Amino acid sequence: MARIAIIGPGAIGGFVAAWLDQTRSHEVIVCGRRAIPSLEIESPAGNLSFQPKVHLSADAIGPVDFVLIATKAYAVAETAAWLPPLVTGKTTVAVLQNGVEHRERFAPYLPIEQILPVIVQIAAERHESGQICHRGAAKLTVPDWPIGREFTHLFRQTPIEAIAAPDFINLLWRKLCGNAPGILNALLLQPTRIMHDGNIAELTRAIARECVAVGRAEGAVFDPDVVEAVLRGCRNAHPESINSMHADRLAGRPMEVDERNGVIVRLGQKHGIATPYNQMAVALLATMMRYPQPVSAGCLPK
Numbered sequence: 001m002a003r004i005a006i007i008g009p010g011a012i013g014g015f016v017a018a019w020l021d022q023t024r025s026h027e028v029i030v031c032g033r034r035a036i037p038s039l040e041i042e043s044p045a046g047n048l049s050f051q052p053k054v055h056l057s058a059d060a061i062g063p064v065d066f067v068l069i070a071t072k073a074y075a076v077a078e079t080a081a082w083l084p085p086l087v088t089g090k091t092t093v094a095v096l097q098n099g100v101e102h103r104e105r106f107a108p109y110l111p112i113e114q115i116l117p118v119i120v121q122i123a124a125e126r127h128e129s130g131q132i133c134h135r136g137a138a139k140l141t142v143p144d145w146p147i148g149r150e151f152t153h154l155f156r157q158t159p160i161e162a163i164a165a166p167d168f169i170n171l172l173w174r175k176l177c178g179n180a181p182g183i184l185n186a187l188l189l190q191p192t193r194i195m196h197d198g199n200i201a202e203l204t205r206a207i208a209r210e211c212v213a214v215g216r217a218e219g220a221v222f223d224p225d226v227v228e229a230v231l232r233g234c235r236n237a238h239p240e241s242i243n244s245m246h247a248d249r250l251a252g253r254p255m256e257v258d259e260r261n262g263v264i265v266r267l268g269q270k271h272g273i274a275t276p277y278n279q280m281a282v283a284l285l286a287t288m289m290r291y292p293q294p295v296s297a298g299c300l301p302k
């Protein structure tokens, strides 16, 4: 039986915690910012009800075998504050977040060899009521390292497919290529159907092309038709679906802009690769957040 602490009982953390808990093979410890009476999972894999005891501090928990981090990728310092009492030299800290910098994010707080990056392919959202709605498959992919293989074993009795992939870096960057154009929806406040507009399709290609170029410089290998595959993937989603960056902007929450697009610009600069489309999208979104009120035309003062 493994002791597993899950930090961030939101859509992903709540979903994973509920399925791990129902195995009765692990001690599942939920770490959050507020009490949650019940999590109600609705999933193609089945419905599940989970009444977690949410720990609001790490004081009474003690060391664990695994920490699963499922907060948003920008909440690094607050998340890291949980770690010292939970982590020993034998603890694996799995980072279930978007982007490509899972290890870099937590390297200031932990020995790098204990940090396990995880690609999350679980489309889920958590509502205030505690309901977690999940659509499609549920897949977690980790590098094919010894700690990665141990992590996959945790999910044996769950419907979550956990895979240790030798070509992890390729999959990591391929996921980023699919996520990066989502900034267009957040800018335009338009759901997926906007990807069928010819101009937006061109911008989607351009953003993905830059991501591919930077990913290649970082060592990732892509299929030759990856850019068109990204556009097809965007267009195949439900026309009314709203990606998380778009949803976060609508809700007035911070967005994972740096982790999904800023990183392409930053790593592009490191490799001398121009990334003007991502750069412009990041700058426009940041400026819109600083000046949220539209200014209408008027007479200048005399």
Ligand SMILES: NC(=O)c1ccc[n+]([C@@H]2O[C@H](COP(=O)([O-])OP(=O)(O)OC[C@H]3O[C@@H](n4cnc5c(N)ncnc54)[C@H](OP(=O)(O)O)[C@@H]3O)[C@@H](O)[C@H]2O)c1
Binding pocket: 007, 008, 009, 010, 011, 012, 013, 031, 032, 033, 034, 070, 071, 072, 073, 075, 078, 079, 096, 097, 098, 120, 121, 122, 123, 124, 125, 126, 244, 256
């Ligand atoms: N949801 C998806 O479909 C999906 C798919 C693929 C990848 N991802 C990635 O997975 C990661 C998690 O996303 P999510 O959708 O699960 O986000 P989420 O629903 O917003 O959940 C984040 C959770 O973290 C909690 N939290 C924030 N700060 C905390 C702290 N200091 N201590 C403890 N808990 C804290 C939040 O608490 P409150 O409830 O109090 O806000 C919330 O419960 C992100 O990187 C996201 O991009 C998500």
